[in-house]
Amino acid sequence: MSAKRTVSRTWRTQWSGVHTDSPGVYRFRDEHRRVIYVGKAKSLRQRLASYFQDIAGLHPRTATMVTTAASVEWTVVSTEVEALQLEYSWIKEYDPRFNVKYRDDKSYPSLAVTMNEQYPRVQVMRGPKKKGVRYFGPYGHAWAIRETVDLMLRVFPVRTCSAGVFKRSAQIGRPCLLGYIGKCSAPCVGRVSPEEHRELAEDFCDFMAGRTGTYLSRLERQMHEAAEEMEYEKAARLRDDIGALRRAMEKNAVVLADATDADLIAVAEDELEAAVQIFHVRGGRVRGQRGWVTDKVEAVDTAGLVEHALQQLYGEEKGEAVPKEVLVPALPEDTPALSEWLAARRGSAVSLRIPQRGDKKSLMETVYRNAQQSLALHKTKRASDLTTRSRALEEIAEALELDGAPLRIECFDISHLQGDDVVASMVVFEDGLARKSEYRRFQIKTFEGQDDVRSMHEVVSRRFRRYLQEKLKTGEWSPEDGDPLPEEDDGRPRRFAYPPQLVVVDGGQPQVAAAKRALEELGIDDVAVCGLAKRLEEVWLPGEDDPVVLPRTSEGLYLLQRVRDEAHRFAIQYQRNKRGKRLKSGPLDEVPGLGESRRQALIKHFGSVKKLRQATIDQICEVPGIGRKTAETVAAALAQAPPAGPAVNTATGEIMEDETPAPAGAASERGTEQ
Numbered sequence: 250m251s252a253k254r255t256v257s258r259t260w261r262t263q264w265s266g267v268h269t270d271s272p273g274v275y276r277f278r279d280e281h282r283r284v285i286y287v288g289k290a291k292s293l294r295q296r297l298a299s300y301f302q303d304i305a306g307l308h309p310r311t312a313t314m315v316t317t318a319a320s321v322e323w324t325v326v327s328t329e330v331e332a333l334q335l336e337y338s339w340i341k342e343y344d345p346r347f348n349v350k351y352r353d354d355k356s357y358p359s360l361a362v363t364m365n366e367q368y369p370r371v372q373v374m375r376g377p378k379k380k381g382v383r384y385f386g387p388y389g390h391a392w393a394i395r396e397t398v399d400l401m402l403r404v405f406p407v408r409t410c411s412a413g414v415f416k417r418s419a420q421i422g423r424p425c426l427l428g429y430i431g432k433c434s435a436p437c438v439g440r441v442s443p444e445e446h447r448e449l450a451e452d453f454c455d456f457m458a459g460r461t462g463t464y465l466s467r468l469e470r471q472m473h474e475a476a477e478e479m480e481y482e483k484a485a486r487l488r489d490d491i492g493a494l495r496r497a498m499e500k501n502a503v504v505l506a507d508a509t510d511a512d513l514i515a516v517a518e519d520e521l522e523a524a525v526q527i528f529h530v531r532g533g534r535v536r537g538q539r540g541w542v543t544d545k546v547e548a549v550d551t552a553g554l555v556e557h558a559l560q561q562l563y564g565e566e567k568g569e570a571v572p573k574e575v576l577v578p579a580l581p582e583d584t585p586a587l588s589e590w591l592a593a594r595r596g597s598a599v600s601l602r603i604p605q606r607g608d609k610k611s612l613m614e615t616v617y618r619n620a621q622q623s624l625a626l627h628k629t630k631r632a633s634d635l636t637t638r639s640r641a642l643e644e645i646a647e648a649l650e651l652d653g654a655p656l657r658i659e660c661f662d663i664s665h666l667q668g669d670d671v672v673a674s675m676v677v678f679e680d681g682l683a684r685k686s687e688y689r690r691f692q693i694k695t696f697e698g699q700d701d702v703r704s705m706h707e708v709v710s711r712r713f714r715r716y717l718q719e720k721l722k723t724g725e726w727s728p729e730d731g732d733p734l735p736e737e738d739d740g741r742p743r744r745f746a747y748p749p750q751l752v753v754v755d756g757g758q759p760q761v762a763a764a765k766r767a768l769e770e771l772g773i774d775d776v777a778v779c780g781l782a783k784r785l786e787e788v789w790l791p792g793e794d795d796p797v798v799l800p801r802t803s804e805g806l807y808l809l810q811r812v813r814d815e816a817h818r819f820a821i822q823y824q825r826n827k828r829g830k831r832l833k834s835g836p837l838d839e840v841p842g843l844g845e846s847r848r849q850a851l852i853k854h855f856g857s858v859k860k861l862r863q864a865t866i867d868q869i870c871e872v873p874g875i876g877r878k879t880a881e882t883v884a885a886a887l888a889q890a891p892p893a894g895p896a897v898n899t900a901t902g903e904i905m906e907d908e909t910p911a912p913a914g915a916a917s918e919r920g921t922e923q
């Protein structure tokens with residue numbers, strides 16, 4: 250990269266600073282310094298100049314982006330391929346809101362072979378790909394993978410068990426059921442060597458990759474040889490193996506007779522959304538299928554959608570995962586650069602073209618029909634849901650007399666058990682949907698004991714103090730309580746950078762007043778506050794003597810209830826985890842240098858902490874792994890620690906004489922979690 254320029258003032262007056270016709274990548278930022286759009290151009294000057302025409306002449310989506318942007322920065326690069334790579338990297342890093350981002354309409358499973366393990370395992374996997382694992386698919390359903398694997402294990406008895414089952418079988422010297430019925434070569438008990446098992450796994454992978462003809466011919470030859478030598482049982486077994494493999498192959502019909510390796514991409518779209526379908530053809534057979542759906546948040550045509558799909562599909566792939574041929578419905582503007590980029594990822598030439606005739610054109614029509622059906626199904630499922638969410642937000646805005654629909658709602662809840670382990674939660678809903686990556690949890694720091702009002706004031710203050718920290722160093726707030734100063738603005742998503750339109754607290758008038766007071770003390774007056782009381786599901790507003798009562802059938806009330814319940818769940822979960830850790834702790838946890846293994850050895854040897862407390866240093870030294878210095882440290886720690894209370898049988902209420910280790914949480918817990 251040869252140059253970089255950042256515009257710090259209003260970007261509309263600064264675009265003339267681009268004096269180059271070189272290719273490059275540019276980023277638009279909003280007033281919060283969040284990257285909202287990433288684009289690339291063959292000529293930066295011409296591309297950026299296109300944004301400065303009359304707003305009325307721009308595409309509505311482009312106009313929305315332009316009016317939202319507050320600054321722009323750009324990076325000049327040497328080639329269009331470098332621009333393509335940088336654009337992909339920035340879109341992945343910043344997740345800009347005005348860029349097309351495909352989302353899977355389902356989580357597609359793949360057949361994976363863990364070649365990075367000593368004994369490779371065949372299993373169903375979802376999610377991001379891992380290094381050293383061979384993947385086949387993706388498939389439409391996990392059961393389709395399991396049916397295929399079940400047929401192939403007869404011929405390739407590769408391990409399919411988990412690490413725990415494998416370890417257990419090795420310990421007891423007895424394989425699992427699959428080992429007994431011949432569908433696993435049982436490497437756990439040494440029936441095959443690691444090298445032999447790896448060879449089985451490689452044969453499995455070769456067959457799944459489409460190299461089937463050679464293997465079937467070899468099996469047929471072995472079957473005939475066994476029959477000629479009158480080894481009829483062996484011949485019958487080979488015959489059944491061939492039948493199993495043929496049935497597995499039949500699940501992937503031949504679609505291209507010339508054993509082509511290709512990916513076919515089709516796009517179905519309307520004014521608002523687009524659906525992309527991809528068929529993965531290997532060895533002339535459809536080996537996998539997946540689909541994406543996206544909102545058309547930027548002005549983009551079919552060729553642009555194809556380009557985005559190619560970036561997402563192959564951005565993390567290398568080698569044979571990128572096929573020799575990619576068939577598309579429209580060629581992107583930078584086809585030569587894209588072809589070069591794909592070739593670099595594959596390591597050899599990649600053909601990017603539109604099929605014109607024959608089987609490939611017919612198959613592309615099939616893929617397009619799948620894309621159309623996917624888009625129709627997506628719209629059918631989303632229509633009522635989107636309408637309901639919009640109506641709920643409108644009802645909330647009307648009931649609370651807000652200026653607009655609260656697109657971002659944050660809800661706070663306090664949880665404790667009789668004043669102990671006081672914690673708080675913050676959950677975030679955007680456009681009526683939970684955004685779990687934005688959830689936060691707090692420990693109450695400024696006081697001890699039970700006081701929900703003070704706790705709410707502290708948590709809201711801390712959350713919005715952090716917001717002010719991130720607010721471009723405007724000077725509206727000075728750091729206190731050791732909070733760190735904001736780091737360099739780089740456009741990445743920040744923990745507390747974006748304010749909500751509505752803050753919801755779990756509680757009534759006192760909690761609402763505490764939250765409102767916290768905002769006023771920080772000088773924040775553009776965030777609405779309300780509370781939702783559990784008893785009658787009443788909505789309380791600051792300074793109001795009477796609650797706002799929403800109808801029981803109101804979608805707005807239902808959304809507020811979901812937000813409140815989610816905050817309550819998240820707080821309870823954190824509080825229980827925190828309490829569990831505290832209850833499990835004991836005097837031995839405070840002994841420096843004493844790990845979990847030696848703590849368990851001490852308890853196992855003496856039977857209880859009480860008996861360990863009564864032991865001499867010489868007796869403690871008798872425990873394997875405990876030296877004299879450690880024994881002295883343990884004895885000193887137990888002498889300083891207060892003795893535990895008597896153990897109680899919770900079923901009978903009887904006080905037991907001998908102290909025995911009790912499971913965490915065995916003590917009676919009174920009260921309710923709030």
